[in-house]
Amino acid sequence: MATTPETTQQYAGLSPEQLIEMYRQMALIRVFEEKCQEMYTRAKIGGFLHLYVGQEAVAVGTVGALKPEDHIITHYRDHGHAIARGLDVNPLMAELFGRDTGSARGLGGSMHLVDVSKNFWGGYAIVGSHLLMACGMATAVKLQKKQEVVMVFFGDGATNGGEFYEALNFAQLGKLPVVFVCENNLFAMGTPIAVHTAVQEIYRKACAFDMTSERVDGNDPIATYEAAKRAVEHARSGQGPVLLEAVTYRFRGHSAQDTQKYRTKEDVEKYRTKDPNEVFRKRLISEGILSEEQAAQIDQQAEQEAQGSVDFADQSPEADEKWLTTGIYANPIEPKY
Numbered sequence: 001m002a003t004t005p006e007t008t009q010q011y012a013g014l015s016p017e018q019l020i021e022m023y024r025q026m027a028l029i030r031v032f033e034e035k036c037q038e039m040y041t042r043a044k045i046g047g048f049l050h051l052y053v054g055q056e057a058v059a060v061g062t063v064g065a066l067k068p069e070d071h072i073i074t075h076y077r078d079h080g081h082a083i084a085r086g087l088d089v090n091p092l093m094a095e096l097f098g099r100d101t102g103s104a105r106g107l108g109g110s111m112h113l114v115d116v117s118k119n120f121w122g123g124y125a126i127v128g129s130h131l132l133m134a135c136g137m138a139t140a141v142k143l144q145k146k147q148e149v150v151m152v153f154f155g156d157g158a159t160n161g162g163e164f165y166e167a168l169n170f171a172q173l174g175k176l177p178v179v180f181v182c183e184n185n186l187f188a189m190g191t192p193i194a195v196h197t198a199v200q201e202i203y204r205k206a207c208a209f210d211m212t213s214e215r216v217d218g219n220d221p222i223a224t225y226e227a228a229k230r231a232v233e234h235a236r237s238g239q240g241p242v243l244l245e246a247v248t249y250r251f252r253g254h255s256a257q258d259t260q261k262y263r264t265k266e267d268v269e270k271y272r273t274k275d276p277n278e279v280f281r282k283r284l285i286s287e288g289i290l291s292e293e294q295a296a297q298i299d300q301q302a303e304q305e306a307q308g309s310v311d312f313a314d315q316s317p318e319a320d321e322k323w324l325t326t327g328i329y330a331n332p333i334e335p336k337y
């Protein structure tokens with residue numbers, strides 16, 4: 001089912017404070033990501049860096065529909081999900097810088113942000129693998145008769161791999177409480193969606209398993225929140241998993257090294273008119289929920305917070321090799337010696 005204006009109430013029951021908080025999170029993700037790009041260019045960040053610029057409304061809308069006891073597992077494009085979950089940006093930036101104060105002690109880097117205390121179980125680099133981990137987590141939840149939901153994020157490209165079908169089958173068979181969130185940003189690395197998949201409406205792929213699914217405008221945080229809420233309630237009430245497809249667009253390259261030969265600047269500019277942050281900001285202002293001054297203040301605070309994380313990371317000690325052999329399996333991250 002596609003979300004239409006008829007099925008989407010104006011603010012999905014969100015209070016003005018909650019709407020402003022959504023904008024604040026989106027603004028923070030945006031500036032954090034822009035800082036990451038800058039720090040990568042300055043060689044402060046090494047390794048892979050997959051930015052989330054343009055997809056902010058998906059993380060904020062979907063994670064906003066979860067309870068703190070619910071679980072999140074994600075892929076390598078994980079910064080937005082971590083920030084939407086409320087992880088402090090200081091250890092996140094320190095992780096990217098490879099510092100001891102990082103969320104994984106600087107040993108994981110951009111693709112492996114984590115905070116177990118917030119049930120944020122990490123980013124994973126192997127496309128599709130973590131969908132099966134989500135099924136494992138949801139099996140544990142079900143066996144323990146808990147009312148928790150597991151939300152798992154991945155891209156459109158991941159839905160062509162075997163793990164996707166294996167995970168959907170397993171989850172539906174066991175009526176597991178998983179919400180599969182596909183962020184359809186129209187590309188898998190440099191391959192446009194029309195070239196990489198036979199069925200471009202990803203949510204339709206769920207029909208092979210008689211699974212409930214929905215497609216939503218992933219540039220609209222309110223519509224995304226509403227759709228995620230429906231999906232989460234479905235999963236929590238024991239009715240089984242849901243595949244939620246959020247259609248969005250990434251403004252930056254696949255990773256920081258991407259020369260983007262597969263699309264033109266004009267293509268990207270066309271999508272800029274749908275920039276989720278800009279559109280949401282204007283909407284909140286035009287509907288009297290936020291004033292220009294408040295919006296500017298939020299933007300400024302986000303900038304300060306992101307810059308603060310850079311300063312924190314810069315002043316932190318380098319990652320320490322003594323941690324290399326700890327935290328590999330289910331051990332807590334603290335050393336045993």
Ligand SMILES: Cc1ncc(C[n+]2csc(CCOP(=O)(O)OP(=O)(O)O)c2C)c(N)n1
Nearest residue numbers: 077125126127155156157158185187188189
């Ligand atoms: C099993 C596996 N194959 C290939 C890769 C290389 N790879 C990294 S990201 C990616 C594309 C994934 O695209 P998509 O799922 O659409 O997610 P997006 O990057 O657009 O968020 C590929 C092929 C990988 N990491 N793992």
